[in-house]
Amino acid sequence: MPGVRTLVAWYPDWPVVAAGHPPERPVAVVSANRVVACSPEARAEGVVQGLRRREAQGRCPELLVVQADPSRDLRAWEPAVMAVEALTPMVEVVRAGMLALATRGPSRYYGGDRALAGLMAQAIDTAVAASGVRGSGTLIGVADGRFAAELAARAVSARPAASGAAADAPVCVVPPGASATWLAPLPVTALDRPELTGLWARLGLRTLGEVAALDQRAVLARFGTEGADAHRLARGLDERPPAARVPPPDLAVSAVLDPPAERVDTVAFVARTLAEELHGRLAALGLACTRLAVEAETEHGEHLQRLWRHDGALTAGAVAERVRWQLDGWLRSQGDAGGTSGGLSLLRLRPDEIRPDHGRQLGFWGGSAQGDARVARALARVQGLLGPDGVVTAVIGGGRDPAEQVRLVPWGDERVQGRPAAWTPVSASRASAPPVSATPASASRASTARASASPASTARASASPASATRASTARASASRASAGTGRPARAPVELPPWPGRLPGPAPAVVHHPALPAEVRDREGNVVGVTGRGELSGAPATVTIAGAPVLEVKAWAGPWPIEERWWDDKGRRRARLQVVLSDGCARLLSREGGRWGVDATYD
Amino acid sequence: MGALAVLAARGGEPAPAAARLLDAPATLVPLLPEGGLRRGSTVAIGAGSASGAVSLALSLLAPASAGGAWCAAVALPDLGLVAAAEMGVALERLALIPRPGDQWPVIVAALLESVDIVVLRPPTRVRAGDARRLTARARERGAVLMVMDGAGAYGRWPEGADVRLEVTASVWTGLGSGHGHLQSREVEVAGSGRRGASRARSARVQLPAASPGGSPYGPPAGSPAGSPAGSVRGQPKPDSEMDPALAARAG
Secondary structure (H helix, E strand, O other), X not given: OOOOEEEEEEOOOXXXXXXXXXXXXXXXXXXXXXXXXXXXXXXXXXXXXXXEHHHHHHHOOOOEXXXXXXXXXXXXXXXXXXXXXXXXXXXXXXXXXXEEEEOHHHHHHHOOHHHHHHHHHHHHHHHHHHOOOOOOOOEEEEEEOHHHHHHHHHHHHHOOOOOOOOOOOOEEEOOOOOHHHHHOOOEHHHHOOHHHHHHHHHHOOOEXXXXXXXXXXXXXXXXXXXXXXXXXXXXXXXXXXXXXXXOOOOOOEEEEEEEEEOOHHHHHHHHHHHHHHHHHHHHHOOEEEEEEEEEEEEOOOOEEEEEXXXXXXXXXXXXXXXXXXXXXXXXXXXXXXXXXXXXEEEEXXXXXXXXXXXXXXXXOOOOXXXXXXXXXXXXXXXXXXXXXXXXXXXXXXXXXXOOOOEEEEEOOOOOOOOOOOOOOOOOHHHHOOOOOXXXXXXXXXXXXXXXXXXXXXXXXXXXXXXXHHHHHHHHHHHHHXXXXXOOOOOOOOOOOOOOOOOOOOOOOEEEEEEEEEEEEEOOOOEOOEOOOOOEOXXXXXXXXXXXXXXXXXXXXXXXXXXXXXXXXXXXXXXXXXXXXXXXXEEEEEEEOOEEEEEEEEO | OOHHHHHHHHOOOOOOHHHHEXXXXXXXXXXXXXXXXXXXOEEEEEOOOOOOHHHHHHHHHHHHHHOOOOEEEEOOOOEOHHHHHHHOOOHHHEEEEOOOXXXXXXXXXXXXXXXXXXXXXXXXXXXXHHXXXXXXXXXXXXXXXXXXXXXXXXXXXXXXXXXXXXXXXXXXXXXXXXOEEEEEEEEEEEEEEOHHHOOOEEEEEEOOXXXXXXXXXXXXXXXXXXXOOXXXXXXXXXXXXXXXXXXXXXX
């Protein structure tokens, strides 16, 4: 099957043209000290692509050297693309200076390939001239497949303009189905695969026709995928069909408020209309908005923006409500930091993240019920006052400290664990597992768990590795249960066990940052932890953040932890549980020579 | 009470008496005038003479949360969320507003519209008007407002609460001098309040509760296993839950 009939428009030396220098003067565009493009005048002086800058200047002393800027090239090319898009949709920008389009529909509409090509050349040249840069003009090639079409476009420039085709139509049209024949006499270097074509040339394959005559399977076997692709091109087939560039729909809606609105309800009224307009546009395209940017400008030129995310699709009513809450927050905080100094003069709703609308099925019982929607609305309203980070939910993940295990996720975002862990509270086997406490007997089991743990979870928990033990016993009991019933156990996903985690119960109050504390022994010396994880003395008194001295009634530890010792995120610390004379239990930790209260068992 | 009852309570129809009550932990039921958290009521958790107020609040929250109720915690930036999960609070239905700033009365009022239980520790001094408005809002919307009273530096909740619970004594077990680890705590909770709750009572409760398997990790989701299973009025707790080290010393 021949390639898709394709039109390629090529503007020669586009980087030079885009740089905006007159074509009379020899110009070379260099990147990383190598010439990437040069003007015909420079080429006449012997400057070629890939030449060093010094050498190019040596060959052509009056050469004007310009630094390459791909974004400048693309920017300058955009008017040409838009001019072509005005004639036909589905334009594929190959690179700056070259675009491709499938001609089947447009050719029939405009009366044939040649007419279409002429129209394109005219449109591009006009657009380029209108944007103020000058060049030699567009060359158009039409053939089966983009590769052949591109070569056809290049063939126009190879032909002397005066003697060849009419000057007003720099076009080369290869008749349908004749691409392979047309390509056959061209040298293999046209494939632009230097390594492969170099090899082929040495093997005696000099033209594309000679390559195309080879057996496809033999080429694949000998030269691999790259060879097979090149073989396809040489036979006039497509490497891949041109992908369509659909013009991005302009979905944002905005309204100018004149006179500027000071009151929330005035703006909210406009917002409602805008939200309905936006919703109509989205619905017409079959899209749903999952993230919406509410933008507002005040009469003093302040620009306010906030993104709203929603896990379901935002309906018109929901959008209007959110805008109202948002404006409430903005106009209410007038005068404060972050507030506005005047009335709003512009309101814009811009869908920031859209996806195809597949509809949404609400749960019948539980799940997304009516009540949940009400709660979600109330929380979104609070987010309007405090910002999206003002309302969070917690996800429990892995970690050794109570604070580490918790990840706070803004309301409405996906609840993802911060670190992987086997915490998820299910598993009947765990509930039936025997109670485990820190007895010496469990120490050996703990050590096996430690040995099997990955480096990421290496912790030197000495006295109370109850959690690691629990993990291993839970696994053991699970395997016992499956052995008893004879059912094959479902392979559990191997998750890090986080040995060294403190045994429960967890503290009800977690201080972040930790409260500074001082721990002293009987003699009044500050208690330290040795490199071997031993205390320098039994703790007797604790002073927390300058409060009165409290006596230690009971204590246990230290449980040292050494995390990530292999990189600079490493932490070394030792934890201590104490019950103090106020009857309250606390979790102390020593890190970097300082004691702190990590948590209180309130 | 399951999701059905919650829905029924929101339906605006005259709900049966049971639907107006949210589940409370069995051990604290004697302290609550109607045997549960009545929708529309205000519960104050006093600082009391011993620590344990936060755990008490979490344990009150847990059965209702596990039963499908939505909860919110306002101005509790240091809440131990692992502990909350261990006690049986469903974290996916617990919204946290750790730093509400000066606007906290507005935020609490907005939450009371649709959240079932709002736990609040007032971050600034409470104006009598605000307290009255919030109490009224809770009553009107059928939500429970749980105030951590006197826990911050800003004194008391100026409005009288329907129920007031305080921890008057707490004893930890499991920790020796240089060995063991914290395992369980027995607290004495004193209850008082208006109307039916005006008679002062007290109960001894395990906080956090010893769960059936002895493991405080991973309470089964959706079941009340995370609710305190302690004893009322000083029933001796089972030996199996005592720290082996202590048991050995006792024996």
